[in-house]
Amino acid sequence: MPELPEVETVRRGLLPAMEGEVIEQAEVRRDGLRWKFPENMTARLTGARVNALRRRSKYILADLDTAETLIIHLGMSGRMQVSGVKIGDFFHDHQEQQKHDHVVLHMSGGGRVTFNDARRFGAMDLATTDRVQEHKMLAGLGPEPLGNDFHEDLLKEKFSGRKTPVKLALLDQKIVAGLGNIYVCEVLNRVGIVPTRPVGGIDAAEISTLVPAIREVLSEAIEAGGSSLKDYRQADGELGYFQHSFKVYGREGEACQTPGCGGEISRITQSGRSTFFCAQCQR
Incomplete structure (x- = not known):
């Protein structure tokens, strides 16, 4: 998707x-x-x-x-x-x-x-x-992750007292709109949070790293896609599916790329979707 x-x-x-x-x-x-x-x-x-x-x-x-x-x-x-x-x-x-x-x-x-x-x-x-x-497809969507309505206080409020695993919470389109499986895996690796942690146990300092990391990862991916348009060579004129340099997604069994980690990327299933993470540097 x-x-x-x-x-x-x-x-x-x-x-x-x-x-x-x-x-x-x-x-x-x-x-x-x-x-x-x-x-x-x-x-x-x-x-x-x-x-x-x-x-x-x-x-x-x-x-x-x-x-x-x-x-x-x-x-x-x-x-x-x-x-x-x-x-x-x-x-x-x-x-x-x-x-x-x-x-x-x-x-x-x-x-x-x-x-x-x-x-x-x-x-x-x-x-x-x-x-x-x-419209039924848009009603109830949360704020855009790159917009001003998405901020630390919002996540603190949405996470407070909940036992939902952090990856599933970030995939909840009512909390934040547009995040998907691939980029949530990448974000959580970047901030060192294991995808299975209950959101109620994520403290304010960790939440303060999540919002900028989400924006950074998405912005980098968009820029990669925009750059791809300049090198666009597909004969049929198709738009949309560009390869990005993922750190964890699809890299099961490979070495973690976090500097000084030395761990290995693992894969588990959450709500029917593959989750990729490093058990050594994500806590």
Whole structure:
């Protein structure tokens, strides 16, 4: 599942093709993906100008001049493919229609944006822009981890007296929006906190390290994705899945990279998801 940095990378890659441009023709080639598409989606998108392209948690939001917002969720296998406009230093010609190209947006600037989703776990919906935060996919989300509403006092309040393992608490989208399995593992390794520790036992000094570490890890991952756009060589114009230099994720059995540690990366399962950490330097 793409996490916040990957979704932000996709958003930035879509900007040249979508923001400020008119959707001259929307092609909707099936009734829906994970859920049914909204009624009259083709007509509601065709002719609309994209005023702004933003992100909320793991969702891309395209604000239209029709006072509606197109909500895009990539799901597990969703891909946004851009052709006909320059992305970074590269230009990709339009490709022939593929089997899993479910929604195609022909933009006024000559660009084409294709939502391809082989497993159909992605989603698209339309909501009134001034009430989009009330949509079922967005309602109840916590603050953005890179925003001012996310701070130490918030975590202290949310953690106080709870027995929830810290990794699962940070994955709770009601506490903080957009964090996923990979980056929570990376954050906890960076601050030296073992993922199984109950949040109620994490003291104020440790919490004070969590917020900046979360911001640092996410910002570094976003920058890596942004840098990848400049070296973008995939023939199909796909946006979104970039490799980052993970310290613990996917490194079971390898040496811990924390200076002076000498430990080994372990893997356990928490709520059905793999957790990677170093038992020697994470306490």
